[in-house]
Amino acid sequence: MGKIIVLPETTQNPISLIGMRAGVCWGADITDAAKNYKRGLECIENNHGRTLEYVNVELVIDGYSARVIREWYTHLGGSPTRLQASTRYINYKNFEYITPHKIENNEEAKKIFDETMKIITENAQKLEEMGIPREDSAMLLPLGMGTKIVDKRNLRNLIDMSRQRQCTRAYWEYRELFSDICKALSSISEEWAYIVKTQFMPKCEYLGYCPEKYTCGRKPKKA
Ligand SMILES: Cc1cc2nc3c(=O)[nH]c(=O)nc-3n(C[C@H](O)[C@H](O)[C@H](O)COP(=O)(O)OP(=O)(O)OC[C@H]3O[C@@H](n4cnc5c(N)ncnc54)[C@H](O)[C@@H]3O)c2cc1C
CATH class of the missing domain: 3.30.1360.170 (Gyrase A; domain 2)
Structure with a gap:
């Protein structure tokens, strides 16, 4: 909200x-x-x-x-x-995202949506741990x-x-x-x-x- x-x-x-x-x-x-x-x-x-x-x-x-x-x-x-x-200076580990109502109200769709966001967070974190600068790993961040x-x-x-x-x-x-x-x-x-x-x-x-x-x-x- x-x-x-x-x-x-x-x-x-x-x-x-x-x-x-x-x-x-x-x-x-x-x-x-x-x-x-x-x-x-x-x-x-x-x-x-x-x-x-x-x-x-x-x-x-x-x-x-x-x-x-x-x-x-x-x-x-x-x-x-x-x-x-900024997507360079803020740490987007566990970033917040907006869930559309039609996904929120559909258990199966919500599971796929949340899993995708989780994978993005985890992989962005992995890239940072490999020494990739945040301004580059931030390319993974979704429009949502x-x-x-x-x-x-x-x-x-x-x-x-x-x-x-x-x-x-x-x-x-x-x-x-x-x-x-x-x-x-x-x-x-x-x-x-x-x-x-x-x-x-x-x-x-x-x-x-x-x-x-x-x-x-x-x-x-x-x-
Ligand atoms: C159903 C719907 C679908 C849409 N789909 C899309 C889409 O697919 N892609 C997309 O990009 N947008 C889309 N829009 C957004 C829309 O097309 C405009 O981009 C948006 O509303 C901003 O432009 P504007 O002219 O309304 O506002 P502003 O840019 O704030 O302009 C307001 C007014 O100021 C004047 N003005 C502004 N700039 C100038 C200028 N350079 N020269 C002269 N006069 C100027 C004009 O009189 C203008 O009408 C959609 C909107 C709706 C409602």
Whole structure:
């Protein structure tokens, strides 16, 4: 089970911040908290995407697979940045790994899966004992191994990510990871809870139709 830590550098009141930044450009009174909030809400509702880029999100994303983090890294818009746990300096003896639900619930499949992970651990250890450097033995590590990243991006990027990754056809672990992020952000302030509820959604919900070639059927295809 993965864990999301929302770092204190994450904007606490994103709607108010958006309203303050936009207010500077509109010559508004940005000392009025209620007006800032109202202006921020309007920016979001009117799709003024640039204003969303002032909202900072810094997370520790821990205990998800290297595979899902590989997909996470494809969201490049707005130049996000991140650090990832090293495979050179960390000892991956008995590394943690993510077991898919369909394998977890199938005794025979789970046995094969766990045995494979055990063999990888043992053989990586044998290579290290032979004097092979860890950066080389780490080539054996599977995409299913657990990893940890420190991630920094803006709200616009996260909203865009929700449209792709809350899609029913997106990889199940990504959907679970995104749902964990929604819970973690919603818990830090009411403004975040509002944003998660109204802005994070799969693209079919936003568009009113499904643009994917292979649809899940949740929304009709575009006529
Ligand atoms: C069902 C499904 C299947 C998928 N299958 C695959 C797969 O097989 N392989 C795979 O690699 N990915 C796959 N993806 C992921 C997807 O194709 C994208 O790679 C991923 O969502 C990140 O790209 P993005 O454009 O959505 O986000 P970002 O890179 O964050 O971009 C967000 C937006 O910013 C703008 N932007 C970003 N970069 C630029 C730029 N250089 N120039 C101009 N504008 C820019 C664009 O408007 C873009 O829409 C899949 C997704 C789904 C939902």
